[in-house]
Amino acid sequence: MNFERRLYFSIGLVMVLLVLFSCTIRQYSLDEQNGEPGEALAQNEERLPLPPIQRAGRRTSPTLDSQIDAPGPQGPFSEFQKVTAETLASLPKVEDLRGRTDAEVHHSPPELMAVSPSLGRIAQTLREAPELIPQGIEFYDACARRDDILTAVRVLCLRNLNYWTRQMPDVMQLEANDYPEDLWKIVESLPPVTQ
């Protein structure tokens, strides 16, 4: 019996050593390929073009970066990042309304309706893939801070940002002063976000 136990223990030990060895080799080869760990994303895909913003009180979960960086360029993270980047670039601007007549803005401008599918897709994705919520928070934060886009869009983004940061306080804690008071007033008058 003792001999058998020692044999099983030895086999187990060898297997553990083999696993550790293969992991070390794999990490080494990844580092060789990508340079410093964490740079894989920068080399393989575009980062979300966030404006240079102050992030007072912002705390990012240590799991966030590793979650973003781990999958390859075709993974759900990079795909979602592409969606948020494209949406951020296509949001309707206040400038678009210049030259419009009273009659033309009597009802909501069509540009506002045109962005609904993109914003709807982001909202739906966050409900289906919770691992993407940190990226969604990043998108809503960037959107709510932009003063060149239509106020209604900023309001929607701040409303969603408020909701998701309450769901995941480890990702980011909202600093109310970072966003205009007028936006908050409108957000508070709207129906709450529901899951």
Add this chain to the structure above:
Amino acid sequence: MRVVGFTLLLWVLVGCGGNSVGIRFDATVPGDQRALMEQDLQRLASIRMAPGTAADYAQIGVADFSPSSLTSWLSERTRFIVGEEFDWKQNVKIVKLSTNRVPTVIASLFSPSQLGATTVMWNLGSYLYLDGKDNGTAYTLDLSNEVVQVLSPRVGVIQIGEGLFTANAIDGVPKDAYANSLQRLGTYFHESRHSDFNGSDTGGPHAKCPSGDYKDLYACDQYSNGPYAIQVTLLRYFYSACTGCSQTELEGLMLTLADYRTRLLPSPKAADPRPERMDL
């Protein structure tokens, strides 16, 4: 009992070729647009909204948010729908004035709601009434099957266009989607509110926005019970009633709601919504 009575009323109205709200459609309204509007009105007649607050009821002027209260409110203010092809300048006649002329635009407040060349919706009757009032005259309007005397902003003649179903609709969602019906219903209530008020407030004209996205445009509400104000209130409840709607539908409704909310000026005053009437 009330539900049975209301259902019977609906059945009679639909059976008579009308719609649940009793709104009459002019021959100039294209069939597909009429079908969508009738579907919207049917949905209003069966909508399940959360109970409102007393302040919300008072703002709009309803006893509650039951389908019967809402449809009744709408039918008092929107009686006729004319299509984009309806040429009101060709069909308006002066009742009491020495010179025979076509009304001129009195202010930007009541010019048609257009997006490019496409009309969304506007309250033609209220506009004509105000023009007549300003010029010491009154008009009649020849519709397909009847002649309407324009003696009050409550005449309820509303013109619609393709824009109501395209530019005013949530992208990526069918025109007949539930959220698009709710979106349009918000517009119907907005335009219907232009059938109210009296004195200098007649028609509930929009105010010039002092700042924001619509700075210097007449796209804001100075009244706490004006067209944008009641639209915002109703859209809040419509949004919550949009159960089973997709995220695109919900975000679209929310964008509209937020947009109209930005148009409410701070410290608004409630205007007397009772409509005035002109005596010939």
